[in-house]
Amino acid sequence: MKLAKTFFATILLFTSLSFAEDFPGGNANVPSDNTNLEDEFEKGFSKDKGMSEADHRSVEADRLKIGGYLQAEWMAYQLEKTAVKDFITSPMTMELYLDAQLKNDVRAFFKGRLVHDSSVDETVPSPLTGLAQRQNTSYLDEMKISFHSRRKIFWTIGRQKIKWGASKFWNPTDFLNLQKRDFLRQEDLRSGISMVKAHIPWRDANFYILGVNEAASESSQNGLAARMELPIKTSEWSLSTFSRKGQMTRLGSDVSFALKDFDVYLEGAQTDQGTDKSASGGFSYEFKYSDDDTAAVGLEQFWQQNGTDDRTSYLGLLTSGKFVPFYIGKSYTSVSLFMMKPGTWNQSNILLVAIMNNSDRSQYYRATWVYAGMSDLQWTVAIGGRVGDYDTEMKLFNQAYDGWLQMRVTF
Numbered sequence: 359m360k361l362a363k364t365f366f367a368t369i370l371l372f373t374s375l376s377f378a379e380d381f382p383g384g385n386a387n388v389p390s391d392n393t394n395l396e397d398e399f400e401k402g403f404s405k406d407k408g409m410s411e412a413d414h415r416s417v418e419a420d421r422l423k424i425g426g427y428l429q430a431e432w433m434a435y436q437l438e439k440t441a442v443k444d445f446i447t448s449p450m451t452m453e454l455y456l457d458a459q460l461k462n463d464v465r466a467f468f469k470g471r472l473v474h475d476s477s478v479d480e481t482v483p484s485p486l487t488g489l490a491q492r493q494n495t496s497y498l499d500e501m502k503i504s505f506h507s508r509r510k511i512f513w514t515i516g517r518q519k520i521k522w523g524a525s526k527f528w529n530p531t532d533f534l535n536l537q538k539r540d541f542l543r544q545e546d547l548r549s550g551i552s553m554v555k556a557h558i559p560w561r562d563a564n565f566y567i568l569g570v571n572e573a574a575s576e577s578s579q580n581g582l583a584a585r586m587e588l589p590i591k592t593s594e595w596s597l598s599t600f601s602r603k604g605q606m607t608r609l610g611s612d613v614s615f616a617l618k619d620f621d622v623y624l625e626g627a628q629t630d631q632g633t634d635k636s637a638s639g640g641f642s643y644e645f646k647y648s649d650d651d652t653a654a655v656g657l658e659q660f661w662q663q664n665g666t667d668d669r670t671s672y673l674g675l676l677t678s679g680k681f682v683p684f685y686i687g688k689s690y691t692s693v694s695l696f697m698m699k700p701g702t703w704n705q706s707n708i709l710l711v712a713i714m715n716n717s718d719r720s721q722y723y724r725a726t727w728v729y730a731g732m733s734d735l736q737w738t739v740a741i742g743g744r745v746g747d748y749d750t751e752m753k754l755f756n757q758a759y760d761g762w763l764q765m766r767v768t769f
Contacts, residue, residue: 426454426469429766436759439748445484449475453499465504471497471547489679500550512557517550522585522598523625523638524612527692528660528685530627530636531598531610534570534583538682542711542724544738553583563588570602578603592616598627606631619643636662640692651701656694665689667717669749676754684722687715687751705731720746720753738764 429451436444455469478493502516523529527541537548552572558565563586570581581602588595593615601607612625626637640658647653665688666675675681684690695710709726724742740762744752 421458421460423457423459424455425457425769426452427766427768428452429764431765432761432763434761435757438756438758440756446477447475448477449473455500463504463506466502467504468501469499471499473497497547497549502550510558512559514555514557517552518555519546519548519550520553520555521546522596522610522612524594524596524614524623525625525638525640525658525660526623526642526656526694527658528638528690529625530638530660530662531596531612531625533598533600533608533610533627534568538685541684542740544728570600581605606633608634617641619645634664636660636664648701651697651699653695653697653700656692656696658692658694659689660691661689665717669718672749672751672754683751684713684715687717689716690714691716705729715746715751718746718750720744720750722752734768736766736768738762738766 431447431449431451433447433449434444435446451471451473453469453471455467457468458466460466473495475491475493478491480491480493482491483489484491498517500516500518502514502518504512504514506512520534521529521532521539522534523531529539532539534551535548539546539548551570554569554571556567558567565587566583566585568583568585570583572581574580579602581600583598583600585596585598593613596612598610598612599607606629608627608629610625610627612623614621614623616622620641620643622639622641624637624639626635628635638658638660640656642654642656644652644654662685666672666686667688672681672686675686680686691714693712697708699706700708707728707730709728711724711726712721714721722742722744724740726738726740729737729739742760742762744757744759746753748756
């Protein structure tokens with residue numbers, strides 16, 4: 359490197375003797391600012407020393423990334439044996455995020471959503487749930503600051519998303535989230551939780567300690583959670599716990615591992631009093647059905663001690679706001695088939711899902727097609743059907759079929 363610098367300095371010296379007035383250092387033999395040619399060489403060719411003030415401002419501005427998506431949806435529900443034959447919604451969603459990645463790995467992040475549904479009449483309750491409807495709804499998904507302590511502890515403070523558990527659909531160990539995930543949608547639409555999270559990596563393991571201050575106006579109302587993730591050969595084991603004043607402590611564990619060509623996962627949770635037990639588990643298997651195409655099939659089951667097998671209790675759960683589809687029964691089974699870019703459909707993905715409430719034997723079937731062949735515009739089309747008696751979960755409110763069309767522009 360010194361030889362190269364000497365060579366270039368010699369060339370610059372020769373040039374300066376002939377055109378001294380054009381060189382930024384002035385007279386090469388007697389520099390006016392007590393610099394030498396090698397210093398000038400460093401200034402012109404180093405990473406940022408030769409940058410103008412305008413260039414510096416441009417680089418600083420690039421630290422903030424802005425993006426999101428605008429989405430239009432149309433959802434239709436066909437009803438049977440009722441005065442209302444169908445129910446239609448047409449929400450528009452705007453999601454926006456601001457991501458500032460600053461010096462020393464400091465990061466500030468914000469993400470929020472605004473949903474407007476012009477089809478909603480706020481004076482009329484929903485024919486599907488009987489609950490009040492709103493035309494405009496806003497959500498604060500995330501608002502957090504991240505930094506680290508000498509790369510030993512990684513901190514995240516503020517409203518942040520979190521999901522625990524190894525299962526694909528039902529996650530008993532995801533007890534920090536009070537709201538259940540709608541796993542029929544591609545993205546997790548649940549808002550984040552306000553907390554202070556410390557992530558402590560140690561060799562191949564990860565430890566998390568969380569102070570949860572969601573809905574806590576007094577210090578005694580803050581919750582404390584912890585999680586350990588430990589990889590062992592081809593498996594990963596996790597232990598989780600969450601404790602809060604006035605609530606029983608939650609304990610959970612999950613494991614995922616490879617069994618030949620199968621990916622197997624199990625998880626379970628309960629309180630420290632041995633109550634409110636729940637468990638889920640299943641497997642996925644990826645196979646090749648042609649020279650260029652693969653598909654994945656999955657099977658998963660879910661059981662919860664506090665689930666109901668009494669059909670007559672559904673209406674009471676609905677009116678009290680505790681009715682959550684696919685989470686009220688005592689046990690469920692799901693079967694799925696995922697096909698990525700099948701055949702000549704190289705811009706498409708297809709997902710087939712079947713879910714059964716094992717208690718009342720009602721079933722829900724859905725086929726989803728995602729098309730991404732129009733640059734930043736993505737289309738999603740889904741058709742669902744319900745089977746069972748009219749007092750079962752899947753046929754509640756006499757639902758028969760539903761359709762879903764979504765178009766999303768990402769920016």
